[in-house]
Amino acid sequence: MSEQQERVSKSSSSSISSSTQESEEELTIGTLITEAANTTNSAKSLGRRLSHLDSIPHTPRVNGKIPDFNNATIDHESLLERLGTYGLAEYQIEGDGNCQFRALADQIFRNPDYHKHVRKAVVKQLKEFKKHYEGYVPMEYKVYLKKMKRSGEWGDHVTLQAAADRFAAKICLLTSFRDTCLVEIVPRDATPTRELWLSFWCEVHYNSLYAIEDLPSRKTKKKHWLF
Template sequence: MAEGKHQKINSDKLPHWKKPGRERDISELRAELDVLGLKIVQVTPDGNCFFRALADQLEGNEDKHEKYRNMVVRFIKNNREMFEPFVEDEVSFDEYRRSMGQEGNWSGHVELQAASLATHCNICIHRHGSPSLYAQNFDVHEAPQIHL
């Protein structure tokens, strides 16, 4: 993955696992990724990080995150019957879709699946202190696997 931009971030607004000082805590994750021939590269932690990582892996440029957010939201909209059952009950599908279309809104499992299907890639999300998440929608011989 390409190196991300360096920005001053107010650490009081970040989740506990993204606060400065966590770098030494990820040595175990770094070792696991080394075995796979992967490395950790920071992307801007601004709520667009899933889409930034996706853009970085697919185009080598995290700044194209908006393109991937729009692609994923459009895919969800066009495949409503597939995704609507997984939208929280207290939020209408249209409300959810509009919200996800806005920059800075965090993605979840629905967006992971939609991104895999929209980009025709299997996706593995490696997480510190938790099992990896997979969107394995294609045979390994018919689609690439990207790691976020």
């Protein structure tokens, strides 16, 4: 075999391997999404518990400035007070930059370790429906997509909207915002088939949210955000 033929052969093998891997990943994501659609939505009890609260309209946006220590502390105390008021508890999510995707994975699959699959599904949504999201991204969209593909890249309110759209889910955030505590993110073109409940310590961290009596007993593997 000539050197040129060998290079062509290696290139073809590499392309086939890459294509096979992508197909397997898509199959895994598709299977998980199907499984998620068939899971029991235990979050409905949270919706009933907080049904009297007004939510603010959601506008997708990228992350803002991280608050300084004093403001972050005040925000965290405010969030904890709200959790106590409504009988809610956080399943503490690892603070490794993937917390939004881990929290979503915990709500969808009851396993935060599926965060990589959630991220891939969200990035696929962002890529396939660019026109829905690019107007909210104050940078070149290709650069934004490249960032969001990376493990450890913080999710934002654009990725939350994409997740709501991809999983046909209403995502409810109990937040530390001082002017409101509830934000609801609904799918653009579908009726929600489930509710996903997250707590949002604003611009700092996401956790998965449960009624106190339903809080899972499983433990996180690594540290979570705490002062």
